Amino acid sequence: MNTNNETRKAEAALHDKFLKVWGNPRGWRALTIVNHTTVGIRFMVTGGIFFLIGGLLAMLMRTQLALPEQNIIEPKLYDQLFTMHGTVMMFLFAVPVLEGLAMYLIPKMIGARDLVFPRLSAFGYWCYLFGSLILMSSLVLGIAPAAGWFMYTPLTNDVYSPGPNVDFWLLGITFIEISAVSAGIELTVSILRTRTSGMTLLHMPLFCWYILVMALMIVFGFPPLILGSILLELERAAGMPFFDVARGGDPILWQHLFWLFGHPEVYIIFLPAAGIVSTLLPVFSRQPIVGYRWIVLAIISTGFISFGLWVHHMFTIGIPQLAQAFFSMASMLVAIPTGIQLFAWLATLWTGRPVYHVPMLWLVGFLFIFMIGGLTGVMLALVPFNWQVHDTHFVVAHLHYVMVGGMLFPLLAGLYYWLPHFSGRMPSDKLARWGFWLTFIGFNTTFLVMHLTGLLGMPRRVYTYPAGLGWELPNSISSMGGFIMAMGIAMVLLDIVLHFRFGRPAGANPWQADTLEWATDTPPQPYNFISLPDCSTRHPMWDSPDLQTTIAEGHHRLSEIDHGRRETWGSDPVSGAIREIIHLPGNSWLPFFSALALSGLCISLLIRNNNLALIAVSVSLVLLLSWSWKNGAFLETDSDSAVKPGYPQLHSRTFNGPGLWGMIVTLLADGALFLSILFGWLYLRVVAPHWQEPATAPLAWQPLLISGGLLTISTFWNHSIVRRLRADRDNHLQGQLWGIAAIGLAHCCVLIWAWSSSSLVATQTAHDAVIAVILMYQLFHSGLAVIMTALQAMRVAYGYVGKAAPYETAVVKPWWLYTTAVFWLAFIAIILLPIAWRSA
Amino acid sequence: MQLALGLTVWIVWFIVKYGALAFFCEQVPPPIEQGAFTWINTTLLIGSVAVTGLLLFWANNCWRAARSGNNGADSEINAFIAGLGAGVNLLGAVVTLSQGLMSLLLPPCL
Numbered sequence: 001m002n003t004n005n006e007t008r009k010a011e012a013a014l015h016d017k018f019l020k021v022w023g024n025p026r027g028w029r030a031l032t033i034v035n036h037t038t039v040g041i042r043f044m045v046t047g048g049i050f051f052l053i054g055g056l057l058a059m060l061m062r063t064q065l066a067l068p069e070q071n072i073i074e075p076k077l078y079d080q081l082f083t084m085h086g087t088v089m090m091f092l093f094a095v096p097v098l099e100g101l102a103m104y105l106i107p108k109m110i111g112a113r114d115l116v117f118p119r120l121s122a123f124g125y126w127c128y129l130f131g132s133l134i135l136m137s138s139l140v141l142g143i144a145p146a147a148g149w150f151m152y153t154p155l156t157n158d159v160y161s162p163g164p165n166v167d168f169w170l171l172g173i174t175f176i177e178i179s180a181v182s183a184g185i186e187l188t189v190s191i192l193r194t195r196t197s198g199m200t201l202l203h204m205p206l207f208c209w210y211i212l213v214m215a216l217m218i219v220f221g222f223p224p225l226i227l228g229s230i231l232l233e234l235e236r237a238a239g240m241p242f243f244d245v246a247r248g249g250d251p252i253l254w255q256h257l258f259w260l261f262g263h264p265e266v267y268i269i270f271l272p273a274a275g276i277v278s279t280l281l282p283v284f285s286r287q288p289i290v291g292y293r294w295i296v297l298a299i300i301s302t303g304f305i306s307f308g309l310w311v312h313h314m315f316t317i318g319i320p321q322l323a324q325a326f327f328s329m330a331s332m333l334v335a336i337p338t339g340i341q342l343f344a345w346l347a348t349l350w351t352g353r354p355v356y357h358v359p360m361l362w363l364v365g366f367l368f369i370f371m372i373g374g375l376t377g378v379m380l381a382l383v384p385f386n387w388q389v390h391d392t393h394f395v396v397a398h399l400h401y402v403m404v405g406g407m408l409f410p411l412l413a414g415l416y417y418w419l420p421h422f423s424g425r426m427p428s429d430k431l432a433r434w435g436f437w438l439t440f441i442g443f444n445t446t447f448l449v450m451h452l453t454g455l456l457g458m459p460r461r462v463y464t465y466p467a468g469l470g471w472e473l474p475n476s477i478s479s480m481g482g483f484i485m486a487m488g489i490a491m492v493l494l495d496i497v498l499h500f501r502f503g504r505p506a507g508a509n510p511w512q513a514d515t516l517e518w519a520t521d522t523p524p525q526p527y528n529f530i531s532l533p534d535c536s537t538r539h540p541m542w543d544s545p546d547l548q549t550t551i552a553e554g555h556h557r558l559s560e561i562d563h564g565r566r567e568t569w570g571s572d573p574v575s576g577a578i579r580e581i582i583h584l585p586g587n588s589w590l591p592f593f594s595a596l597a598l599s600g601l602c603i604s605l606l607i608r609n610n611n612l613a614l615i616a617v618s619v620s621l622v623l624l625l626s627w628s629w630k631n632g633a634f635l636e637t638d639s640d641s642a643v644k645p646g647y648p649q650l651h652s653r654t655f656n657g658p659g660l661w662g663m664i665v666t667l668l669a670d671g672a673l674f675l676s677i678l679f680g681w682l683y684l685r686v687v688a689p690h691w692q693e694p695a696t697a698p699l700a701w702q703p704l705l706i707s708g709g710l711l712t713i714s715t716f717w718n719h720s721i722v723r724r725l726r727a728d729r730d731n732h733l734q735g736q737l738w739g740i741a742a743i744g745l746a747h748c749c750v751l752i753w754a755w756s757s758s759s760l761v762a763t764q765t766a767h768d769a770v771i772a773v774i775l776m777y778q779l780f781h782s783g784l785a786v787i788m789t790a791l792q793a794m795r796v797a798y799g800y801v802g803k804a805a806p807y808e809t810a811v812v813k814p815w816w817l818y819t820t821a822v823f824w825l826a827f828i829a830i831i832l833l834p835i836a837w838r839s840a
Numbered sequence: 841m842q843l844a845l846g847l848t849v850w851i852v853w854f855i856v857k858y859g860a861l862a863f864f865c866e867q868v869p870p871p872i873e874q875g876a877f878t879w880i881n882t883t884l885l886i887g888s889v890a891v892t893g894l895l896l897f898w899a900n901n902c903w904r905a906a907r908s909g910n911n912g913a914d915s916e917i918n919a920f921i922a923g924l925g926a927g928v929n930l931l932g933a934v935v936t937l938s939q940g941l942m943s944l945l946l947p948p949c950l
Contacts, residue, residue, distance in 0.1 A: 202920040293920065297927040304847035305935060308854050321950050322881070323861055325942040326854070333935050575917055682859070686866050 007553060014530055014554050017561045022113075022527040025587060032587040034118035035526045036103050039125050041422070043100025046129060047093045052493075053136070054088035057081050059486055062446075066479035068467040078463035079146035080165075084139055086149030087169065090265065091176055092132050094407055095218075098272040099124075099183040101414065102211045106187060108517035109205050111196025111535055113528050113568040114584050116189050116658045119591050119631065124179035124186070126595030131175030134602055138168035145169035148461065150258055151232070153243040153251040158236045164606055170233045171602045177222050177229075178598075181669050184218030187211055189661045192573040196516075197557070198536040199576040205515050205538070206289065209296050210275025213303040214268050219665055220307070221264035223673035228257035231680070231773070237608065240762050240769040242680070248766035250688040252317060253680055259310035260676070267306040269403065271299065273410035274341060277363055280417050281345050283513045284360045285352025288539065291344040298337035298344075305334045315386045324383050331381035338374060342367075357511070358432040362413035365440045369405030373398060376451065391461075394454025397447045404443060412439075412492065419496070420510045424522045425503030431495035438488030445481025449474045508548050514539035519547045531556035532569055535576075560644055570651050570658060580651045581643060582658055585631055594623045628791065652807045655726060659811040667818045670781075674822055677777065678829055681770050685837075692765045693834070699771065701831050703754035708823050710747035711782065714740045715816040718789065722813050725806040733802060737793035744786040751779060774826050781819040788812050842902055842925025846895050846932035853891045853936060857884055865949035872947055881943040888940020892933045899929035 024033045033039070061081050064073040073081065103121055107114055115121050138144040145165045147156045156166045191212045195204065231242040232254065241247035243254050282289045289295065311319060311327040345367070354360065376398040380386050389395060419427050453474040458465060465471050509518040518541050520528050533556040537543045550556065558567060558581070566584040571577060597620040604612035643649060651657035684691060717740050721733065755775050762772035792808060795801040801808050861880065870878040906922035 200917045200920075202917050293923060293927075297924055297931070300843055300924070300928055301847065301931050304844075304851060304932075307851060308935075320861065320865060320948065322942060322946040322948050323858060325946055326858065326939045329939050329942060330854075330935065333938060336931070336934075574921065683862075686863050 011530075011553055014559065014561075015525070015552075018525070018527045018530055021561055021564055021566055021586075022525070024526055029587070031592045032589050034122040034585070034587055034591065036107055036115045036118060036121060037524055037526060037528075039118075039121045040100045040102075040104030042125050043096050043103060043128070046125075046132070047097035047100060050088050050092040050132065050136075051097070052489075054085055054093055055486060055489065057085040057088065059482060061085065062479040062482040064463060065465075065475050067476065068465050068472050070464055073463060075463045076146065079461075080139065080142075080144040082461055083145045083148055083169075087135070087145065087173070089403075090149060090269075091173055092128075092135070094269045094403070095180055095265075096128055096176075097411065098214070098269065098407075099180065099187075101276075101411075101418075102187055102214070102272060103183065105418070105517055106190055106208060106211060107194070107568075108520055108524065108528055109208055109515050110191065110194065110199060111516050111529065111532055111569075112190065112194040113532075114566065115186050116194050116568075116582060116584070117186050117662060119585050119588055119627070120182050120186050120662075122588075123591035123595055124182040126592050127182070127598065128176050128179035130595055130599035131172045131179065131602070134175065134599065134606070135168055135172030138165065138172075143168070150262065151254070152258075153232065153254045154245075156232065156236075157243065167233065167236065167606055170229045170236075171605055174226055174229045174233075175599065175602050177226050180218055181222050181226075184215040184222070185662055185665045185669065187215035188219065188665050189658055191215070193570055193658050193661055194568055194582060195535075195571050195576045196532050196569055197534045197571065197576065197578045199571070200536070201574055201576075203536060203538050203576070206278040206292065206295060206299075207272075207275040207515075209299050210271045210278070213299050214271045214275075216668075217264050217268050217271070217303050217306070219669045220672045221261050221268060223261075223669055224257045224676040225261035227673050227676045227680070228254055228261075231257075233605075234769070234773070237605070238763070240772065241764075241766050242684075242769055244766070245688070245690055247764065248684065248688055248690055248692040249769075250684055250766075252314075252687070253683055255314055255317065256310070256683065257676060257680070259313045260307075263310040263313060264306050266402065267302055270406045271302065273366075273407045273414075274299075276410040276414035276417075277345060277366060278341070279515065280359055280363060280413055281348050282352070283417075283511050284357060284363075285348050285354045286512075287348065287352040288514075289344060290347040290351060291340070292538070294340050295344050298340040301337040302334065305330060305337070309334060312381060312386070315383055316390045321383075328381050328383050332378060335374065335378060342371075358427065358429060358436070359413040359417040359511075361433065361436045362409050362416065365436065366405055366409035366413065369401055369409060369443065372448075373401030373405045377402060389454055391459055392454035393450045393458050393460055396460050397450035397454060400443075400447045400450075404447075412436075415496070417511065418517075419499065419503075420506030421517065421520075421522050421524070423500050423503065424506055425499050426506050426510060427495050427499045427503060431491055431498070435488050435491035435495055438491055439485050440488070442481050442483070442485025442488050446478045446485060447481075449477045449481070453478065509541060509545075512542075514542045516540050516547075519551055521548075521552070527566075529556075530554050531559035558647075563642070570648075578648055580648045580654050580657065582651045588627075588630075590623060590627045590630070594620060594627060597623055625787070625791070628788075629795075652805050655722075655806055655810040657807050657810075659807060660814070663811050663814050667814055670818065674777065674825075677770070677774060678825070681774070681829055684766050684770065688766065691767070693767050694759070697831065697834065698759040698768065699754060699831065700758065703750055703757075704827060704831060707747050707750040707754060708820075708827060710743050710750065711820050711823055714744040714747065714785070714789075715820040717743070718809075718813060718816045722806075722809050725803065725809055728803055730803040730806075734793050734796040737789055737796060741786050741789040741793060744782060744789060748779060748782050748786065751775070751782065771830050774830060778819075778823055778826060781815075781822060785812075785816050785819050788815065842898075842921060843928060846898060846925070846929035849891060849895060850932040850936050853887065854939065857887065857939075860884070861948060869949040870947075872950055875947050876944055878948055880948040884948075885940055885943040888936055888943070892937040892940065895929045895933035895936060899926045899933060902926035902929060 024030065024035055024038055060073060061078065064070055064078060103115060143163060143165050145168055147161055147166060151166065151169060154160055191208050234240040235242050235244065241249045243249045243251045278289060278295060308330040309327060311323065312331045315324055380398060416427055416432060453471060456470050458471045506522055516535065529551050531551055531554045533547060533551055540547055558569065566586055567581050568584060569578050570580040570582040572579055597616055601613055601616035601620060604616050721736055760768045760771055762769045789812065792801055792812060864880050870880060902922045902925035906919045906926060
């Protein structure tokens with residue numbers, strides 16, 4: 001008995017010490033929290049509120065369409081409603097909620113204390129919140145975007161959509177996408193580099209595989225839309241033509257950029273939801289998932305193949321039939337990996353001993369609905385059928401079967417499954433079942449019938465329809481179904497709200513789950529685990545049911561906290577072997593204020609106030625640079641970096657820390673953006689009907705060559721510095737860094753001079769406009785390289801950078817390499833290629 | 841590398857194929873009445889078969905590597921990666937060939 005009491009006291013004392021370092025502040029300072037549990041919940045709650053708003057917009061539309069020739073909603077408002085419904089559901093609900101769930105769960109599932117860049121996740125949340133508020137304010141002001149969630153040009157140019165409506169979408173969504181990409185980078189690096197000791201890729205929970213692929217898809221998939229939005233906004237605000245046919249642009253380029261993002265987006269939403277299914281099914285089937293390796297293969301394949309389908313949204317725009325056949329075939333082949341997953345799930349159910357708790361109800365509902373969505377997807381992949389039902393309610397029905405079946409049902413299954421983890425309490429079985437059946441019946445009543453409405457020829461996006469075409473009955477049924485579904489969702493909400501007060505205590509691991517997140521307290525502490533366990537099995541909680549206790553008692557490793565650092569393991573991406581200790585940054589105002597400054601920039605661009613925009617840019621720059629100053633290698637003395645004997649060193653003492661991985665993944669996203677620009681350049685040259693090119697090259701090649709030469713010298717010099725640091729030599733480091741920055745600055749000056757002395761007029765032709773964008777892109781990267789290197793030089797003086805802490809130089813090196821590679825690629829594209837073209 | 845290489849090669853080939861089709865149809869379109877048997881389609885088909893061959897070769901190598909391991913912990917994870925690599929390459933080959941065979945059916949620039 002005494003021993004038990006002593007153990008509890010020691011446990012409580014250790015917990016108090018951990019809370020001092022990891023605890024979340026209250027009051028206004030809650031805005032400084034960077035912990036993944038809090039940030040993940042914030043994402044989910046905010047996304048949930050937007051889901052309700054999006055649902056409300058849908059209800060308004062269904063009310064209008066319930067009977068023919070109604071005038072409840074004016075056509076202009078109806079246009080705003082369907083645009084905002086799609087936008088809210090896709091950008092403000094689906095992606096953020098799934099990212100929030102991933103942020104909340106991933107560190108817990110992989111045995112880490114936090115995500116690897118906690119301030120970045122907090123920054124992402126604030127960007128998402130402020131961007132969403134900016135976008136939603138347009139609805140309140142009655143000037144919401146009204147051109148469809150896909151924003152097709154020329155409908156969205158300043159001729160056909162004057163006023164700020166479209167600008168709200170372009171600026172708000174771009175702002176929100178910063179958040180999505182930062183979450184993508186964060187999740188990728190965290191999964192690869194912070195798994196607990198011994199968790200090889202083979203032992204990683206399937207949910208982590210799904211999130212890893214989703215995160216990488218965000219990294220590659222979102223930049224094309226970010227670029228498209230920037231180009232369209234430049235066309236609207238600055239008159240630079242990219243999509244204007246008369247000046248050498250092409251509106252189809254927008255469609256390519258949009259769907260290069262838009263199609264992977266469907267899988268970005270589907271994959272985490274499928275991850276929930278693969279996590280829950282084994283738990284409720286009481287046996288490991290069948291075909292782990294096959295599912296991993298399917299996840300990776302889905303991620304790739306989904307990028308090759310974007311044109312299947314464009315089958316009616318006049319693309320050659322052979323090209324359509326390529327995309328049609330890819331669209332059908334993506335069913336293979338999806339089928340693999342489906343059969344693995346069925347086999348798990350078949351061979352297990354399933355217990356039908358509430359989450360399982362939603363999973364069964366998912367299997368039924370998603371199967372129908374998948375089958376109509378194969379139908380739509382057939383070009384002739386696609387032509388027939390294009391832009392009818394059949395497509396609306398298919399989309400909702402895929403998105404609601406493929407995302408909302410698994411999400412609600414997951415919500416019910418992890419509710420005890422969030423709150424420590426169980427939901428009400430009765431209310432939950434009512435909620436499921438009403439939602440399931442309501443959903444199918446709405447959308448199963450809508451397939452027929454579409455086959456009867458009713459176009460989508462019309463605010464009303466005449467009587468006598470046979471569309472009255474199916475529309476009335478759909479509207480009734482919509483309201484039944486709304487009742488179901490209301491029931492689910494009621495259950496969730498009530499359970500926080502009336503739910504019975506859940507206890508530890510209430511579903512007898514197998515994964516590590518159930519080894520934390522429920523609800524979890526900000527540090528997740530007091531000690532980090534080794535994990536060389538796929539089912540740690542099944543193999544060691546007392547894991548929660550032994551972790552809390554500090555029986556595992558890294559349970560020292562007297563140094564006051566937030567720490568987690570840094571591990572090998574494949575084998576999970578421990579490499580270093582990652583020191584995580586703590587709570588900070590910087591993410592909040594940086595996002596606030598950027599939203600100020602967004603608003604000033606919306607109201608077209610250039611002076612205000614300039615101030616916002618300056619403030620943002622100061623905040624972000626101050627962030628980078630505080631966030632690097634932070635230790636001033638060697639004693640601060642002491643670790644327990646036998647432990648690996650801190651990551652700031654290495655060349656291969658998480659920052660390097662973060663930089664590389666960021667550059668992958670950046671590279672996707674640059675390739676999208678090059679795609680636009682080549683596409684317009686080949687396809688734009690009125691492409692106009694000057695007889696002589698507008699940019700002289702000689703100064704560009706000099707500029708590129710200077711850049712290359714800077715990069716090689718920077719490279720040699722890192723090599724010398726690796727050899728433990730740092731003599732004249734500061735002077736050398738200043739030298740690199742100076743040559744980099746000279747490169748920027750020559751580039752600016754070459755541009756200013758050229759004959760480019762960015763508002764005249766698409767040719768000049770695209771070159772101007774490429775030059776801006778280059779200058780942005782070169783300028784940042786110079787600033788980062790100058791900062792490094794200053795940090796050498798403080799002892800933050802040097803032999804003892806070489807980490808930051810290794811992080812900056814890839815940026816120089818990338819900037820140089822981009823320069824020479826751009827040189828080939830805008831100087832050499834046109835010369836070759838002309839001579840051919 | 842093996843987890844991404846096969847399908848990366850496929851996607852690069854797909855983009856090249858799509859881009860080349862658009863370019864040549866714009867610059868030097870063969871007559872429609874020539875049907876599917878044009879120099880553009882032949883080139884695309886040969887390219888597809890070559891990429892398929894490369895992916896099958898890699899799939900075979902990965903498969904052999906996966907089968908040749910012993911029972912150590914390291915070799916278990918290596919076999920897992922190699923096995924996945926084989927699957928990814930094989931699937932890439934199937935997708936490449938399926939799309940390539942379309943060149944036998946349709947004229948390129950219609």
